Amino acid sequence: MSYQRIEQHQRQLSRYHHLQAICGWDQSAMMPTGGNEARAEALASLDVLIHNRLTEPSVADWIATASDEPLTPEQRANLREFRRQWQNASLIPPELVEAHSLANSHCEHAWRSQRPANDWAGFAVNLSAVVANTREIAKIRADALGVSPYNALLALYEPGASTTQLDTLFADLRQWLPSLIQRVAERQSVAEQQKGSAILIPQGPFPIEQQKQLGLEVMQLLGFNFDRGRLDVSAHPFCGGVPSDVRITTRYDEQDFTRSLMGVIHETGHARYEQNLPYAWRDQAVFQGRSMGIHESQSLFFEMQLARHPAFLALLTPLLNTHFGAQPAFAAQNLQRLYTRVQPSLIRVDADEVTYPAHIILRYEIERALIEGDAEVEDIPALWDQKMQEWLGLSTQGDYTNGCMQDIHWPSGAFGYFPSYTLGAMYAAQFRFAIEAEYGDLGTLVERAQLPTVFSWLRKFIWQQGSLLETDELVKNATGSTLNARWFRQHLEQRYG
Amino acid sequence: MSYQRIEQHQRQLSRYHHLQAICGWDQSAMMPTGGNEARAEALASLDVLIHNRLTEPSVADWIATASDEPLTPEQRANLREFRRQWQNASLIPPELVEAHSLANSHCEHAWRSQRPANDWAGFAVNLSAVVANTREIAKIRADALGVSPYNALLALYEPGASTTQLDTLFADLRQWLPSLIQRVAERQSVAEQQKGSAILIPQGPFPIEQQKQLGLEVMQLLGFNFDRGRLDVSAHPFCGGVPSDVRITTRYDEQDFTRSLMGVIHETGHARYEQNLPYAWRDQAVFQGRSMGIHESQSLFFEMQLARHPAFLALLTPLLNTHFGAQPAFAAQNLQRLYTRVQPSLIRVDADEVTYPAHIILRYEIERALIEGDAEVEDIPALWDQKMQEWLGLSTQGDYTNGCMQDIHWPSGAFGYFPSYTLGAMYAAQFRFAIEAEYGDLGTLVERAQLPTVFSWLRKFIWQQGSLLETDELVKNATGSTLNARWFRQHLEQRYG
Numbered sequence: 001m002s003y004q005r006i007e008q009h010q011r012q013l014s015r016y017h018h019l020q021a022i023c024g025w026d027q028s029a030m031m032p033t034g035g036n037e038a039r040a041e042a043l044a045s046l047d048v049l050i051h052n053r054l055t056e057p058s059v060a061d062w063i064a065t066a067s068d069e070p071l072t073p074e075q076r077a078n079l080r081e082f083r084r085q086w087q088n089a090s091l092i093p094p095e096l097v098e099a100h101s102l103a104n105s106h107c108e109h110a111w112r113s114q115r116p117a118n119d120w121a122g123f124a125v126n127l128s129a130v131v132a133n134t135r136e137i138a139k140i141r142a143d144a145l146g147v148s149p150y151n152a153l154l155a156l157y158e159p160g161a162s163t164t165q166l167d168t169l170f171a172d173l174r175q176w177l178p179s180l181i182q183r184v185a186e187r188q189s190v191a192e193q194q195k196g197s198a199i200l201i202p203q204g205p206f207p208i209e210q211q212k213q214l215g216l217e218v219m220q221l222l223g224f225n226f227d228r229g230r231l232d233v234s235a236h237p238f239c240g241g242v243p244s245d246v247r248i249t250t251r252y253d254e255q256d257f258t259r260s261l262m263g264v265i266h267e268t269g270h271a272r273y274e275q276n277l278p279y280a281w282r283d284q285a286v287f288q289g290r291s292m293g294i295h296e297s298q299s300l301f302f303e304m305q306l307a308r309h310p311a312f313l314a315l316l317t318p319l320l321n322t323h324f325g326a327q328p329a330f331a332a333q334n335l336q337r338l339y340t341r342v343q344p345s346l347i348r349v350d351a352d353e354v355t356y357p358a359h360i361i362l363r364y365e366i367e368r369a370l371i372e373g374d375a376e377v378e379d380i381p382a383l384w385d386q387k388m389q390e391w392l393g394l395s396t397q398g399d400y401t402n403g404c405m406q407d408i409h410w411p412s413g414a415f416g417y418f419p420s421y422t423l424g425a426m427y428a429a430q431f432r433f434a435i436e437a438e439y440g441d442l443g444t445l446v447e448r449a450q451l452p453t454v455f456s457w458l459r460k461f462i463w464q465q466g467s468l469l470e471t472d473e474l475v476k477n478a479t480g481s482t483l484n485a486r487w488f489r490q491h492l493e494q495r496y497g
Numbered sequence: 498m499s500y501q502r503i504e505q506h507q508r509q510l511s512r513y514h515h516l517q518a519i520c521g522w523d524q525s526a527m528m529p530t531g532g533n534e535a536r537a538e539a540l541a542s543l544d545v546l547i548h549n550r551l552t553e554p555s556v557a558d559w560i561a562t563a564s565d566e567p568l569t570p571e572q573r574a575n576l577r578e579f580r581r582q583w584q585n586a587s588l589i590p591p592e593l594v595e596a597h598s599l600a601n602s603h604c605e606h607a608w609r610s611q612r613p614a615n616d617w618a619g620f621a622v623n624l625s626a627v628v629a630n631t632r633e634i635a636k637i638r639a640d641a642l643g644v645s646p647y648n649a650l651l652a653l654y655e656p657g658a659s660t661t662q663l664d665t666l667f668a669d670l671r672q673w674l675p676s677l678i679q680r681v682a683e684r685q686s687v688a689e690q691q692k693g694s695a696i697l698i699p700q701g702p703f704p705i706e707q708q709k710q711l712g713l714e715v716m717q718l719l720g721f722n723f724d725r726g727r728l729d730v731s732a733h734p735f736c737g738g739v740p741s742d743v744r745i746t747t748r749y750d751e752q753d754f755t756r757s758l759m760g761v762i763h764e765t766g767h768a769r770y771e772q773n774l775p776y777a778w779r780d781q782a783v784f785q786g787r788s789m790g791i792h793e794s795q796s797l798f799f800e801m802q803l804a805r806h807p808a809f810l811a812l813l814t815p816l817l818n819t820h821f822g823a824q825p826a827f828a829a830q831n832l833q834r835l836y837t838r839v840q841p842s843l844i845r846v847d848a849d850e851v852t853y854p855a856h857i858i859l860r861y862e863i864e865r866a867l868i869e870g871d872a873e874v875e876d877i878p879a880l881w882d883q884k885m886q887e888w889l890g891l892s893t894q895g896d897y898t899n900g901c902m903q904d905i906h907w908p909s910g911a912f913g914y915f916p917s918y919t920l921g922a923m924y925a926a927q928f929r930f931a932i933e934a935e936y937g938d939l940g941t942l943v944e945r946a947q948l949p950t951v952f953s954w955l956r957k958f959i960w961q962q963g964s965l966l967e968t969d970e971l972v973k974n975a976t977g978s979t980l981n982a983r984w985f986r987q988h989l990e991q992r993y994g
Contacts, residue, residue: 018539019516026519030527034724035742038779042515049546227531245532282535 002062003069006082007284009059014283016050018242025240025247029232051097055090074286077468081285084159091144092137100133104413111411120381120400123411128377130413131370138371138415150371153416157292158423160471163368165483166419169426170361172485177492178391181355184342184496199337200329202320204255210323211257215250215264217319222268222302223455225275236408237263239270239299243279243287246271257324258338261316262303269302270295272455276463286467290474292417296424297431298462304353304425305432305491306454310336311443342496344392346402353425354496355392360422362387363407367415380404426483427475429491431462434479499559500566503579504781506556511780513547515739522737522744526729537602544598545591552587571783574965578782585653588641589634597630601910608908609732617878617897620908625874627910628867635868635912647865650913654789655920657968660865663916666923667858669982675888678851681839681993696834697826699817701752707820708754712747712761714816719765719799720952722772733905734760736767736796740776740784743768754821755835756847758813759800766799767792769952773960783964787971789914793921794928795959801850801922802929802988803951807833808940839993841889843899850922851993852889859884860904860915868912877901923980924972926988928959931976 020043027039063083071079092100107126114123134153141152151162192198215231229246241247248267250260273289281287289295306312314332321330328334342352348359366383369375375383381396384404388394396403409417435457436442445453461478472482517540524536560580568576589597604623611620631650638649648659689695712728726743738744745764747757770786778784786792803809811829818827825831839849845856863880866872872880878893881901885891893900906914932954933939942951958975969979 012542015539015542018535019520019543022520022523022536022539023516026523030727031742032724032727034722035739038515038739038741039519042512045509045512046516225531227529229532230527230529242532242535244535245528 001069002066003071003075003079005062006059006066006079009053009062010082010285011283013050013053014287016046016053020046020050021240021242022245022247025249028234028236028238028240029247029249051089051094054086059086060090074281074468078281078284078286081288081467085285087144088156091140096133096136096140100130100137100413103129103133104411107413108408108411111405111408115401115405118399118401118405120405123400123405124377124380127410130411131377131415134413134415135371135373148372150368150416153371154419155416157417157420158471159291161291161293161419161423166364169423169483169485170357170364172489173357173361173422176489177354177357180492180497181342181344181358181392184354185344188342199341200327200331200334201338202256202258202324202329203327204257206254206257206324208252208254211252211260214257214319214323215261218261218265218316219268221315221451222265222272223451224268224271228275229271231264237267239267239274241274243274243277243282246274257320262307262339265307266299266303269299272302272458273298273463276459278464278466278468281466281468288467290462290465290467290469291471292420293423293427294462294471294474296420297427298424298458300353300424301428301431301458305428305442306446308336308339308353308495309443309446311446313339315446340495344394346388346394346396346399347406354492356425357422358391360418362391363409363418366404367410367418371415423483426485426488430475430479430483430487431458432491433487434461498566499563500568500572500576502559503556503563503576506550506559507579507782508780510547510550513543513550517543517547518737518739519742519744525731525733525735525737526744526746533602533606537599537606541595541598541602545595548586548589548591548594551583556583557587571778571965575778575781575783578785578964581656582782584641585638588637593630593633593637597627597634597910600626600630601908604908604910605905608902608905612898612902615896615898615902617902620897620902621874621877624907627908628874628912631910631912632868632870645869647868647913650868651916652913654911654914654917655968656788658788658790658916658920663861666920666980666982667854667861669986670854670858670919673986674851674854677989677994678839678841678855678889681851682841685834685839696838697824697828697831698835699753699755699821699826700824701754703751703754703821705749705751708749708757711754711816711820712758715758715762715813716765716768718812718948719762719769720948721765721768725772726768728761734764736764736771738771740771740774740779743771754817759804759836762804763796763800766796769799769955770795770960773956775961775963775965778963785964787959787962787964787966788968789917790920790924791959791968791971793917794924795921795955797850797918797921797925798928798955802925802939803943805833805836805850805992806940806943808943810836812943837992841891843885843891843893843896844903846903851989853922854919855888857915857919859888863901864907864912864915920980923982923985927972927976927980927984928955929988930984931958 023039023043023046027036027043031039063079063086066079103126107123107130110126111123135149138149138152141155142149145152145155147155148163154161154163212231219231220226228244229241229248232247232249233251234249235251237248237250239246239248248264248271250263250267252260273295277287277289310332313335316335317330317332324330329338340352342354344355345351348356351359362384365387366375366380369383370377370380381400381404385396388396388403409415432442435454438457439445439450439453442454445451462474465474469477476482520536520540520543524533524540528536560576560583563576600623604627607623608620632646635646635650638652639646642649642652644652645660651658651660709728716728717723725741726738726745729744729746730748731746732748734745734747736743736745745761745768747760747764749757770792774784774786807829810832813832814827814829821827826835837849839851841852842848845853848856859881862884863872863877866880867874867877878897878901882893885893885900906912929939932951935954936942936947936950939951942948959971962971966974973979
């Protein structure tokens with residue numbers, strides 16, 4: 001049976017992906033600088049090998065004939081997901097893949113020094129080459145999939161999503177988010193200026209070894225399986241490795257534990273998803289997180305819905321006292337104010353959960369216009385500034401470093417990725433309300449040490465589903481309806497309104 | 498030209514070996530237990546891939562025609578070494594390679610818990626599978642190379658060596674070593690029992706972080722390049738990674754720093770060899786250590802010839818005082834007595850350099866009998882006990898943990914490897930006398946901070962030679978004659994006699 005051949009082929013590919021994941025993790029978390037040249041060559045060779053195996057001529061035949069074979073629903077889902085991967089890999093001619101890869105590497109490498117130098121002119125030249133290739137790729141994918149060029153890129157990260165859906169969701173946010181941001185920011189600012197009401201900032205230093213122990217304890221509390229994963233350090237935190245051995249990373253600042261701690265919790269959300277994928281399907285295409293947005297929904301469920309909940313922050317107080325010595329700033333109520341402070345700011349990765357969607361929507365609008373040919377690279381700074389003014393009342397004029405040059409996504413060619421972050425935040429809120437509808441208030445569950453109940457729900461409805469269902473089905477199955485922005489709104493108004 | 502095709506082919510293979518080396522290092526130094534099943538599968542797939550690429554039908558043609566092409570001596574050496582690798586690989590059918598790899602992974606992984614549990618029965622089952630595959634491989638190789646099965650395995654680690662050579666060298670040792678062991682052990686024991694003459698044992702605890710810092714400083718002193726390598730922890734210390742990124746490991750005991758410290762120095766010897774291979778030949782077969790024995794000669798040169806020299810031990814005193822606080826046991830003369838104590842003991846890796854060859858010869862005799870069919874797995878404990886009695890007067894009856902289950906070599910299928918350790922010790926002594934013939938006493942060089950002179954000699958005559966020469970040529974070129982046990986005897990008698 002052709003279907004069996006596909007499963008066998010995927011087992012092989014999965015083992016190569018394993019090597020790629022571990023050597024990629026090592027490159028970021030362990031490798032000394034001098035090792036990079038040989039490592040880059042080794043990983044590039046592996047990329048070529050995987051691409052060649054995935055696009056072998058016989059694969060197309062297997063896919064064509066497997067569709068007519070008698071398959072279980074799970075097998076059919078596996079075939080659908082494998083076909084998606086195969087199509088993503090085989091649509092683009094190898095010369096364009098290589099040109100794209102080279103232009104991205106060049107642009108990203110130069111960006112690392114151009115960004116701190118605020119060198120927009122230099123960056124724009126490289127970015128134009130990246131955009132030109134990306135448009136070409138988007139066009140080829142669009143023609144084959146019968147969708148618009150931007151939707152064709154979006155499908156790489158969010159199969160099933162479309163600009164129609166995003167426009168509806170984002171139009172909803174536009175109705176109520178700007179006024180919420182303004183209201184909350186003002187109210188918090190007034191509260192802080194009242195005598196004796198300033199938020200207390202934890203006083204360092206916070207020894208790195210203690211931060212690490214704290215992170216490990218919180219991971220334990222959140223159910224991370226240390227028999228199948230590790231916590232290490234890298235410049236840019238990520239969740240990597242393989243489902244049987246998930247590697248998360250953080251970076252420590254001796255003067256401020258707060259970001260690393262929430263970072264660890266965020267990556268633990270990704271990690272639990274990976275560690276609890278449906279093991280019976282290991283090595284197969286359905287043995288993967290459903291989409292970038294669903295993956296992000298898990299990290300944001302952990303970081304935002306759960307860890308910023310007053311009941312959870314109260315659990316941190318004794319841990320902080322133990323690791324760093326007691327201080328008034330560790331009181332639960334102060335932690336809560338500290339971790340729910342809303343402030344319009346320039347940098348996406350440092351943004352609070354209320355202003356975060358503004359950062360995403362402006363990027364979405366700009367990258368979509370770029371890909372659809374409604375804007376050119378030279379238009380980006382003006383568009384950026386206009387939208388930052390509109391959404392957050394901040395000017396980035398002349399400040400490319402903290403404006404349109406801040407993210408790695410565009411220089412590395414990842415157009416169509418940004419929406420996943422806000423989709424993830426919305427899914428996370430919807431999941432939380434679904435859990436509460438069944439088991440009652442999340443805070444009460446935390447207080448009664450019933451976190452396992454929460455994780456069981458996630459395991460059953462999200463983690464163990466892998467990619468067996470399409471995103472809309474998955475969400476409907478879990479919550480009774482497809483994605484709706486009202487739960488995100490309800491969450492933000494409950495916590496900040 | 499076929500020769501160029503071979504170089505190109507090796508570049509590809511070298512990149513796959515890179516992935517293998519890093520994922521192998523990770524498996525021992527980083528991976529949590531639960532990750533092992535998928536890792537073993539991924540590495541087995543990579544073994545198969547490398548094997549298939551190395552043995553592609555066209556390779557045989559390239560080798561055949563390249564021999565008649567005009568080549569430089571270096572290219573000819575490269576062709577010879579590649580041919581060796583190709584022959585080693587192409588003799589064994591892929592199914593046997595995979596079965597062997599899986600059986601080894603399984604046996605080694607189980608051994609990690611079976612050894613501390615003294616579970617010989619459980620271990621013997623897995624080891625029998627390993628031995629069965631190894632015999633099959635040895636037989637195939639023996640038939641093709643026209644040598645005995647054991648010589649056919651030996652050639653994997655020591656091209657050019659044979660049981661004839663080993664029997665001669667070991668017969669020489671058998672003449673004088675047992676009496677030397679007895680004489681030294683007795684003399685040292687009497688000396689220690691004299692009033693006020695006991696060797697002072699350093700008093701712990703020695704915090705692990707301090708031991709690590711000490712190790713890193715000693716590595717620095719010995720010229721380890723930290724831009725192309727790391728020091729980590731693993732249950733069984735080793736030198737792994739790739740020449741551009743050498744990964745050495747150690748294990749720490751909070752009550753005893755002495756073993757870890759010498760272990761780090763030992764692995765640093767391996768590491769410097771790797772880091773100083775002839776870079777112009779990177780990715781090629783000649784870009785490799787000459788043999789396991791020559792590799793071991795470098796680690797033993799560092800650990801035995803150099804680091805146990807009184808002049809070098811004197812350099813450690815201030816470092817130990819700094820890291821652990823001063824204590825009388827750190828005095829140079831006491832360190833020297835501590836580090837040159839001769840005591841028949843059960844564990845090979847902890848053995849002093851005088852009794853060490855006994856551990857090797859007994860293993861050599863047992864594994865040779867196993868491979869040649871003169872012994873079976875169930876005979877090992879009795880053979881072990883008998884030979885330990887004979888050589889060192891010690892009983893291991895019922896103690897498998899500290900007897901025949903102590904080493905990783907057999908569970909990981911490395912039969913034919915053990916002789917390399919004693920060959921290495923002999924080469925190291927011969928190299929030391931060659932250096933002294935040119936530059937004078939090693940102790941004086943150390944005292945005058947002329948270690949770089951010593952390293953320059955090693956770099957020129959050993960490290961930079963890679964596998965350009967055959968072992969006998971390399972040694973003759975460096976020292977004026979091929980391997981001779983007299984230098985080892987002279988070294989031991991000088992230091993202990």
